Amino acid sequence: MTTSPDTAIASSGSLYAARPDIHVPAGFERNCAMGDTITLLSQPWAFLIVREAFFGARRFSDFVSRLGIPRATLSASLSSLIDDRLLETRSHSQGSAWKTYRLSQRGGELFPIYLGFVSFGDTWLTDGVPPLALYHASCRSWFSPRIVWAETGGAVDPRQIDVKLEDNYWRPRSAQEPRRRRIVKADGQMGMRACSMERLLSIVGDRWTFLILREMFHGNRSFQEFLDNLQIASNILSQRLQSLVDGGMIERPAAVGRSGYRLTAKGIDIYGPMILMKHWGDRWLMPQARPTMDFIDRASTQKRTPTVVCSCCGHTPEPLQTGYRGRDAGVFSI
Ligand SMILES: [Zn+2]
Numbered sequence: 001m002t003t004s005p006d007t008a009i010a011s012s013g014s015l016y017a018a019r020p021d022i023h024v025p026a027g028f029e030r031n032c033a034m035g036d037t038i039t040l041l042s043q044p045w046a047f048l049i050v051r052e053a054f055f056g057a058r059r060f061s062d063f064v065s066r067l068g069i070p071r072a073t074l075s076a077s078l079s080s081l082i083d084d085r086l087l088e089t090r091s092h093s094q095g096s097a098w099k100t101y102r103l104s105q106r107g108g109e110l111f112p113i114y115l116g117f118v119s120f121g122d123t124w125l126t127d128g129v130p131p132l133a134l135y136h137a138s139c140r141s142w143f144s145p146r147i148v149w150a151e152t153g154g155a156v157d158p159r160q161i162d163v164k165l166e167d168n169y170w171r172p173r174s175a176q177e178p179r180r181r182r183i184v185k186a187d188g189q190m191g192m193r194a195c196s197m198e199r200l201l202s203i204v205g206d207r208w209t210f211l212i213l214r215e216m217f218h219g220n221r222s223f224q225e226f227l228d229n230l231q232i233a234s235n236i237l238s239q240r241l242q243s244l245v246d247g248g249m250i251e252r253p254a255a256v257g258r259s260g261y262r263l264t265a266k267g268i269d270i271y272g273p274m275i276l277m278k279h280w281g282d283r284w285l286m287p288q289a290r291p292t293m294d295f296i297d298r299a300s301t302q303k304r305t306p307t308v309v310c311s312c313c314g315h316t317p318e319p320l321q322t323g324y325r326g327r328d329a330g331v332f333s334i
Contacts, residue, residue: 019162019163019218020163020165021163021165021218021219021293022218022220023228023229024228024229024230025170027172027173028170028171028172029170029171029172030169030170030171030214031168031292032169032214032278032281032292032293033277033280033281033285033291033292034214034274034275034281035210035214036281036285037278037280037281037285038207038210038277039207040084040086040285041110041113041201041277042201042206043077043080044077045069045073045074045077047110047201048069049063049067049069049077049078050081050086050103050107050110052066052067053087053101053103053107054103054108054111054114054322055319055323057101058100058101058102059092059098059100059101060074060099063078078101081107085104085106085107086104086107086110087104087107088101088103089101089102090102103319106284109280109283109284110280111317112276112279112307112308113277115134115308116145116147116273116276116308117201118130118132118134118145119146119147119272119273120200120269120270120272121200122144123269124269132324132325133325134317134323135322135323135324135325136310136312136317136321136322137321137322137323138310138313138315138317138318138321139310139312139313139315141310141312141313142312143313145308145310146308146310146311147272147273147276147306147308148307148308148309149297149304149305149306150304150306150307151303151305152297152304153314156271156272156304156306157268158217158268159268160297160298161295161296161297162295162296162297162298163293163295163296164293164294164296164303166290166291166292166293166294169292169293200273206240206243208230208232208236208240209243210274211232212226212237212240212241213244213250213263213270213274215230216250216261216263216267217263217271217274223237223238223241226241245261248264248267249263249264249266249267249270250263250264250267272306275295275306276306276307276308278291278293279305279306279307
């Protein structure tokens with residue numbers, strides 16, 4: 001039987017029968033930096049504040065005016081980002097009580113993830129016109145972010161990738177879930193800037209939704225497999241699967257069976273942003289910055305690393321060299 005490229009990832013059980021990563025052993029969970037990164041970024045407002053810092057917000061009042069965020073919420077969120085070492089504070093001037101907020105190196109390296117979110121959102125979550133136009137000062141061009149393999153410049157495609165697991169890939173399941181405090185309640189509409197990233201976060205920012213998608217990239221597709229691998233309550237699983245179906249990320253074709261799901265083309269495309277999160281998490285959240293899982297190109301058996309490049313010059317844009325213009329707003333300087 002042959003399968004079309006769009007369905008190959010989840011349409012053939014035998015395709016994944018030999019995968020070492022498909023079944024989570026009882027009492028264990030995936031020791032995966034991707035999950036820990038989304039936990040960090042999916043805190044309400046966190047990534048929106050980081051985004052504004054990429055684009056030059058420094059003062060408390062910058063964030064208030066750009067995001068329309070309540071001051072108490074901003075204060076709590078900034079503290080949390082400082083605790084997570086994504087932001088650092090500096091005194092505005094010597095002896096001054098005024099503080100400015102700057103991205104740490106760790107925070108600044110979230111930029112490719114942001115661009116990856118924009119890339120997905122612009123493709124799938126807009127009416128054809130990206131809400132933000134991005135400008136790369138280095139090559140003096142308006143550009144679209146592209147998620148590629150650093151080694152080859154080729155587009156990332158989960159259907160061409162095998163994984164190599166390290167000895168510490170499985171870790172004993174955490175007794176407590178989630179591990180992080182929630183400092184503010186998510187309230188749907190956030191921020192004031194039209195940006196694809198917010199729409200994407202509303203889909204994958206929910207931790208369970210994200211984990212279900214991750215299971216699908218590991219080759220799982222049935223309700224029972226999600227239950228077994230995630231130890232999730234069945235009513236929550238039903239809800240999240242339905243929201244993924246409603247969002248067009250997965251579908252339940254008759255061919256896969258009554259309880260089977262597969263990723264749509266849109267769902268497959270979320271792979272890029274997800275592996276960018278893994279890449280950042282490997283570097284900043286894992287002991288000795290060592291990945292527990294590597295991506296291996298199936299054809300060449302060579303290791304692959306995701307990155308984001310400018311569609312015009314092929315280089316990875318830095319935050320300070322990237323400007324943007326909103327559809328409804330003026331030009332913001334770099
Ligand atoms: Zn460029």
